[in-house]
Amino acid sequence: MIHFYHVTKKFDLYSTALQDVTFHVEKGEFVFLTGASGAGKSTLLKLILRQIRPTEGQIVVNGRNLNAMKRNHLPFFRREIGMVFQDFKLIERMTVFENLSFILTVLNVAPREHKKKAYQVLRAVNLHHKLNAYPPQLSGGEQQRVAIARALINDPLVLIADEPTGNLDPDLAQEIMQIFGDAHLRGSTVLLATHDRDLIQVSGRRTLVLDQGRLIEEKPAVVERPARTDGVFGLS
Amino acid sequence: MPRDLREPDTPSNTVSYFVREAFRRIWVTKRTSFVAVAMIAMSLFILGGFVLVADNMERAVERWQGKSHVNVFLDIEAAPDQIRAVDGFLASHPDLHTRHFVTRAQALERFKTYFVNLSQVVDQLDENPFPASFEVEVTPRIIQSPGFPAEMKALRSMSGVEQVQFDWEWLNRLRRLIDIVNAVGLTAGGILAVAAAFTIANVIRLTMLTYREEIEIMRLVGATERIIRGPFLIEGILQGAIGGFVAVGLLFGTFVLAQRLLAPSNSLLWSFLFIGFLPWQKIAALIAGGMLAGWIGSWLSVRERVTEEA
Structure with missing residues (x-):
């Protein structure tokens, strides 16, 4: 599902964010990406979403070579990926519902369906009572869950999250992890970047360890992978 | 795939x-x-x-183009014979025979109607300053015909005619x-x-x-x-x-x-x-x-x- 072949990313002559990284994430896997701050986790996720291009190497996501992808194909490719950003990237002037409705507009879902689908996905993250709230009116954890709901609304083939539990208390972090676990059970391939080692240890998932831009270790999973089922939100 | x-x-x-x-x-x-x-x-x-x-x-x-006019202004002191001669000239030309005679009094009245503010000034004059005239209706086709300038020249040279104006140039x-x-x-x-x-x-x-x-x-x-x-x-x-x-x-x-x-x-x-x-x-x-x-x-x-x- 996600394949990196000798990927290097340099921002300038003196800063190498990723150095010769090669790894493969298979369909239906749940993989952690970990490493200290500045190890290259966010850069790697940006490469998967093709926010940036690699300096060297090849990246293939869902059967598509990102290096060869045309600019006008990019939006359609991104619709297959659910991304949870570290800073949430919610549109502040829009309500929770409007943040989700916008995605449905992009996906050409009939407006009469928007409320139903938004409610369903918000119920999954236990935030259905905040449909009409604006992001600044929500706590950090609630904003995080809205960001996850937005990523999940399309039943994405690949779900990527950048530090989704950062700055959250352990109970809330566990709740967030449960949501990702549910998405994984529904069949999404999940790649989750975090520096929370306890979280990784408890989960027992396969883990990629980055250090100063190099992939230094791959820890195998100790739990079985689930098979993909039909999307719960009916958009797969 | x-x-x-x-x-x-x-x-x-x-x-x-x-x-x-x-x-x-x-x-x-x-x-x-x-x-x-x-x-x-x-x-x-x-x-x-x-x-x-x-x-x-x-x-x-x-x-105006639809019914252009030729205005034949007569001398203030034009004699009735001279006016009849001009009228005869117009009547004899098929292009100019649709005509209307405007007396001096009618010209004065028109002026007063058009320029309301100036009517008092005119009233103060001893004598009506407006000449009598013939208004001849002509079509643009006639004005542009080759014989028209000669007709106008002949009209201008008649005794009792002070001025001949046609509005085509003005248009x-x-x-x-x-x-x-x-x-x-x-x-x-x-x-x-x-x-x-x-x-x-x-x-x-x-x-x-x-x-x-x-x-x-x-x-x-x-x-x-x-x-x-x-x-x-x-x-x-x-x-x-x-x-x-x-x-x-x-x-x-x-x-x-x-x-x-x-x-x-x-x-x-x-x-x-x-x-x-x-x-x-x-x-x-x-x-x-x-x-x-x-x-x-x-x-x-x-x-x-x-x-x-x-």
């Missing part, structure tokens, strides 16, 4: 989204939007003003004036429309800066450039349309006001400028012009922005 990414990007609900968003953005940036709308309205008002004047002059020309001058009015209007309006388009471009650019973060989010969640650009283009078109409607409204208000203030009674001087307001086709063209300027303005800034991102 991965899905084909070249699927058509024509969400059915995007048009309503574009319009909704465009209105909302105009409202959010209402101060800058007001400047853009005012610029469009001002340029279209000036252009429309020239078009309105030219249009009325055109209509006046058309009216030609008026036509040239209409051309000038049109040219000045188009030039001034065109320059202002270009300025308005650039104002709209800057307003849209400011709006895009305001929404920079939002645009980035939209791109990341899979919105196409069409979906991102759409509301900005509609915003420009809406600003242009609002400017167009405002301009037409102002123009109509000014026209009605001027008609009341400047055209009392039957003043010949002004009446031909107030024959009527612009026809609906020209009103539609003005509004469409505003929309076009708005679209060009927003397209310029959206295009620039996309090039930057590429």
Whole structure:
């Protein structure tokens, strides 16, 4: 599902964010990406979403070579990926519902369906009572869950999250992890970047360890992978 | 096998989204939007003003062109025999036989009617200063016929004839004036429309800066450039349309006001400028012009922005 072949990313002559990284994430896997701050986790996720291009190497996501992808194909490719950003990237002037409705507009879902689908996905993250709230009116954890709901609304083939539990208390972090676990059970391939080692240890998932831009270790999973089922939100 | 990414990007609900968003953005940036709308309205008002004047002059020309006159002014002291001779001359020429004799008293009355303010001045004179005349109705075809100048020359040389005037030359001058009015209007309006388009471009650019973060989010969640650009283009078109409607409204208000203030009674001087307001086709063209300027303005800034991102 996600394949990196000798990927290097340099921002300038003196800063190498990723150095010769090669790894493969298979369909239906749940993989952690970990490493200290500045190890290259966010850069790697940006490469998967093709926010940036690699300096060297090849990246293939869902059967598509990102290096060869045309600019006008990019939006359609991104619709297959659910991304949870570290800073949430919610549109502040829009309500929770409007943040989700916008995605449905992009996906050409009939407006009469928007409320139903938004409610369903918000119920999954236990935030259905905040449909009409604006992001600044929500706590950090609630904003995080809205960001996850937005990523999940399309039943994405690949779900990527950048530090989704950062700055959250352990109970809330566990709740967030449960949501990702549910998405994984529904069949999404999940790649989750975090520096929370306890979280990784408890989960027992396969883990990629980055250090100063190099992939230094791959820890195998100790739990079985689930098979993909039909999307719960009916958009797969 | 991965899905084909070249699927058509024509969400059915995007048009309503574009319009909704465009209105909302105009409202959010209402101060800058007001400047853009005012610029469009001002340029279209000036252009429309020239078009309105030219249009009325055109209509006046058309009216007069249909029944042009040759005025044969007689000597104040012309003898009845001389007047009969002139009448006979006109009657003998098929092109000039549709004629009407205006006595000195009738000429004086007409003057008093046309120029109400000057009637008192005329009344103070000892003697009626207006000569009698023959008004001969001729068609433009006759005036342009090769024999017409000779006929006029013969008429001028008759005793008792003081002056022969025909309004064809005057109409030609008026036509040239209409051309000038049109040219000045188009030039001034065109320059202002270009300025308005650039104002709209800057307003849209400011709006895009305001929404920079939002645009980035939209791109990341899979919105196409069409979906991102759409509301900005509609915003420009809406600003242009609002400017167009405002301009037409102002123009109509000014026209009605001027008609009341400047055209009392039957003043010949002004009446031909107030024959009527612009026809609906020209009103539609003005509004469409505003929309076009708005679209060009927003397209310029959206295009620039996309090039930057590429």
